[in-house]
Amino acid sequence: MEYGQVIANGLMLGGLYACIAVGFSLVWGVLNVINMLHGSFIILGGYLTFFAWLHLKVNPLVALAPVAAVLFSIGFLVQYLLVNRVITQPVLTTLTLTFGLDMILYNAMNLAFEATPRRIVLDLGRLHLGGVILPYDRVVAMALALVLTAILYLVLRTSRTGRAIVAVRMDRDAAALMGIRVNRVYAITFGIGALMAGACGALVAVVFPITTSVTGLFLGKAFVICVIGGLGSVPGALVGGLALGMIESLASFWFGPQQAILVGFLIMLVLLMVRPTGLVGKKGYE
Amino acid sequence: MTEQSRFGRFLSATAVALTGTALMLSGVQAQTIKIGAPLALTGGLADEGRKQAIAYDMWLKRINAAGGIDVGGRKMRVELVQYDYQTNEQRAQQLAEKLIVDDKVNFLLAPFGSGHTKVVAGVAERYGVPVMATSASSDSIFNQGYKHLFGTLAPNSGSVENLITVVTRQMPNAKRIAILGREDVFPKAMATVMSDSAKKAGLQIISLEYYPVGVLDLATPIAKIKSMNPDWIYITGYSKDLVLARKQMQDLGVKAPVVTMITGPVYKEFIDALGPLAEGVTSASWWHHSAQFRGNDPWGSTKAFYDEFVAREKADPDYVHAAAAAALVALQKAIENAKTLDRAKVRDALAALDIVTFYGPIKFAANGMNGGRDLPIIQVQGGKPVLLYPEALKQGNLQSVK
Numbered sequence: 001m002e003y004g005q006v007i008a009n010g011l012m013l014g015g016l017y018a019c020i021a022v023g024f025s026l027v028w029g030v031l032n033v034i035n036m037l038h039g040s041f042i043i044l045g046g047y048l049t050f051f052a053w054l055h056l057k058v059n060p061l062v063a064l065a066p067v068a069a070v071l072f073s074i075g076f077l078v079q080y081l082l083v084n085r086v087i088t089q090p091v092l093t094t095l096t097l098t099f100g101l102d103m104i105l106y107n108a109m110n111l112a113f114e115a116t117p118r119r120i121v122l123d124l125g126r127l128h129l130g131g132v133i134l135p136y137d138r139v140v141a142m143a144l145a146l147v148l149t150a151i152l153y154l155v156l157r158t159s160r161t162g163r164a165i166v167a168v169r170m171d172r173d174a175a176a177l178m179g180i181r182v183n184r185v186y187a188i189t190f191g192i193g194a195l196m197a198g199a200c201g202a203l204v205a206v207v208f209p210i211t212t213s214v215t216g217l218f219l220g221k222a223f224v225i226c227v228i229g230g231l232g233s234v235p236g237a238l239v240g241g242l243a244l245g246m247i248e249s250l251a252s253f254w255f256g257p258q259q260a261i262l263v264g265f266l267i268m269l270v271l272l273m274v275r276p277t278g279l280v281g282k283k284g285y286e
Numbered sequence: 287m288t289e290q291s292r293f294g295r296f297l298s299a300t301a302v303a304l305t306g307t308a309l310m311l312s313g314v315q316a317q318t319i320k321i322g323a324p325l326a327l328t329g330g331l332a333d334e335g336r337k338q339a340i341a342y343d344m345w346l347k348r349i350n351a352a353g354g355i356d357v358g359g360r361k362m363r364v365e366l367v368q369y370d371y372q373t374n375e376q377r378a379q380q381l382a383e384k385l386i387v388d389d390k391v392n393f394l395l396a397p398f399g400s401g402h403t404k405v406v407a408g409v410a411e412r413y414g415v416p417v418m419a420t421s422a423s424s425d426s427i428f429n430q431g432y433k434h435l436f437g438t439l440a441p442n443s444g445s446v447e448n449l450i451t452v453v454t455r456q457m458p459n460a461k462r463i464a465i466l467g468r469e470d471v472f473p474k475a476m477a478t479v480m481s482d483s484a485k486k487a488g489l490q491i492i493s494l495e496y497y498p499v500g501v502l503d504l505a506t507p508i509a510k511i512k513s514m515n516p517d518w519i520y521i522t523g524y525s526k527d528l529v530l531a532r533k534q535m536q537d538l539g540v541k542a543p544v545v546t547m548i549t550g551p552v553y554k555e556f557i558d559a560l561g562p563l564a565e566g567v568t569s570a571s572w573w574h575h576s577a578q579f580r581g582n583d584p585w586g587s588t589k590a591f592y593d594e595f596v597a598r599e600k601a602d603p604d605y606v607h608a609a610a611a612a613a614l615v616a617l618q619k620a621i622e623n624a625k626t627l628d629r630a631k632v633r634d635a636l637a638a639l640d641i642v643t644f645y646g647p648i649k650f651a652a653n654g655m656n657g658g659r660d661l662p663i664i665q666v667q668g669g670k671p672v673l674l675y676p677e678a679l680k681q682g683n684l685q686s687v688k
Contacts, residue, residue: 002513005538006506006509009503009505009506009509012502012505013502013505038300068421086623102298106328107328110327112317114331114333114336115328115332115336116333116525116555117333117525117526117529117555117559117560118559119529119533119559119560120553120559121559121561121562121563122538126366126537133537133538133539135536135537135538138535138537139332167562195312208502208530209525209526209529209530211333211526212328212332213330213331213332213333213373213526214331214502214526217500217502220500221502226393240415249503249505249506252507253506253510256496256507256615257466257495257496257497257498257501257504257507258469258495258496258497258498260497260498260506261498261500261501262498284302
């Protein structure tokens with residue numbers, strides 16, 4: 001079998017993984033909050049996209065923006081009203097809170113939508129490139145993942161809100177002294193994390209059957225990617241995602257599919273011992 | 287009247303009232319048969335657990351509407367005690383134990399899937415409680431020497447052999463088969479059983495691989511299969527894995543004249559999720575509603591079960607629904623035959639059961655599995671599952687996948 005196809009598979013999977021992890025990494029790095037809701041946010045985005053397609057005949061790529069906006073508002077409210085109350089507590093407290101909220105959201109979705117796998121039946125065709133087949137929906141998903149990540153990177157670097165987010169991460173009290181409304185910045189960051197999750201969910205709905213039972217899977221992947229790529233940095237999630245996609249694809253090819261996930265975790269363990277800040281991450285935040 | 291005698295009368299009145307209530311309550315308690323059911327209402331198997339819940343409810347309503355089960359001349363109502371074990375194996379075990387020890391159920395129903403059925407069966411065996419398996423068909427569950435486990439699904443090998451019969455007869459040139467199975471009790475069993483039977487039938491197994499639980503991408507194993515040019519692609523797993531696999535087959539341009547997925551096409555959600563991609567996929571099932579039976583059970587005929595289900599769920603029932611309801615019917619008949627709720631006697635009655643129901647014949651072999659029936663083979667044609675086998679009931683012939 002062609003290595004070209006394996007590498008192409010890996011890159012496309014990696015793009016999707018990067019999208020999954022970016023929002024999670026941002027929230028963890030900036031707020032020091034491990035957002036257990038992340039997987040459920042992705043699936044919620046997927047369900048909203050699916051129902052928009054099913055009932056309103058809206059193309060998922062068009063639905064992406066409104067779905068992302070809806071998730072942003074949900075994330076903003078969750079942070080502003082709930083997580084902000086415990087934001088200064090140790091990370092395990094906030095984790096417990098988001099864990100509990102996740103259980104509520106997960107069960108609500110289960111009740112409302114039921115766990116039957118749903119899929120958007122949309123055939124966008126394939127791209128044949130020198131012996132390698134690239135399905136368009138995965139290519140678009142990967143491209144959009146890169147674009148969203150790039151936009152996020154620019155926002156953090158150049159916009160006032162972005163710089164405020166970075167400032168709050170560097171030193172919360174100093175930022176407050178500079179007149180930054182810290183609670184609002186936290187809420188915006190969490191909202192952005194949810195937005196990225198929602199956008200990812202919209203892309204996932206085209207590529208993968210949506211069901212509540214995979215929320216834990218996505219969350220787990222986000223963890224591994226953040227550890228591999230490095231926490232809190234947008235390029236880190238991108239690198240981590242692409243790396244994990246390539247690792248799983250190559251491992252599947254060399255050792256058989258049943259070992260693919262195992263190899264991913266083994267590499268994560270090795271990295272934790274050898275380079276705990278991840279491939280790209282530095283101590284602190286840029 | 288003196289204070290004392292008034293108080294005395296109050297005391298005796300209270301005593302009478304309390305005794306009366308206690309008698310009444312204990313009388314009420316003794317009037318219901320309790321059946322315990324750990325169900326996966328959340329978690330990875332939530333969709334499948336829900337199917338069982340629907341079937342149980344249908345049977346429960348019917349049996350209680352008729353007054354209950356006849357236990358040696360007295361009709362006793364049935365109460366179903368359900369808990370959500372969240373598709374968590376340890377929790378299934380704990381809840382099974384809780385049902386027996388705390389809720390004091392008379393009998394148990396096993397959860398969905400061979401894996402968790404095994405765990406609950408172990409608990410039931412320890413306590414000597416008869417347990418009905420509604421969706422377990424792997425031999426590895428039934429070869430543990432359990433005396434209290436009875437399952438309404440027939441052994442895996444039966445369906446695979448019928449599948450091979452259909453394909454080898456109608457497409458004799460399909461000789462090279464690629465097998466991809468999920469690393470999970472039932473799907474793996476279906477993959478290995480196919481590998482053994484295919485070899486015996488003279489087919490060439492060009493690939494046999496397994497993918498782990500919780501996989502998000504099957505592109506690489508599928509691309510590998512493509513490079514080997516198989517005549518027959520055989521994939522096992524649960525619905526969402528199969529939907530992903532079929533989609534990625536299309537993504538990568540993988541084609542073969544025969545594509546089998548166990549047990550995707552028998553479920554409506556598989557066909558809904560794939561649309562035109564489901565066309566031509568074959569599968570094996572343990573029951574199909576077009577096989578008509580008449581029996582002495584709460585429905586009386588396959589058609590009655592089908593009609594009630596369609597009226598309630600606006601969709602066709604699949605074998606999970608039928609096998610779950612049939613398990614309760616078997617238990618009911620065993621209780622009626624034993625004329626008692628004594629667990630050992632009911633267990634013996636189950637072992638001796640030989641009846642025909644809306645679901646077909648139910649007769650448990652020595653290991654507790656329902657005897658091999660003529661298990662149907664289906665193929666999705668025109669967006670609907672069409673029966674290819676058994677010969678007497680078939681609705682169409684095997685078509686090549688386009």
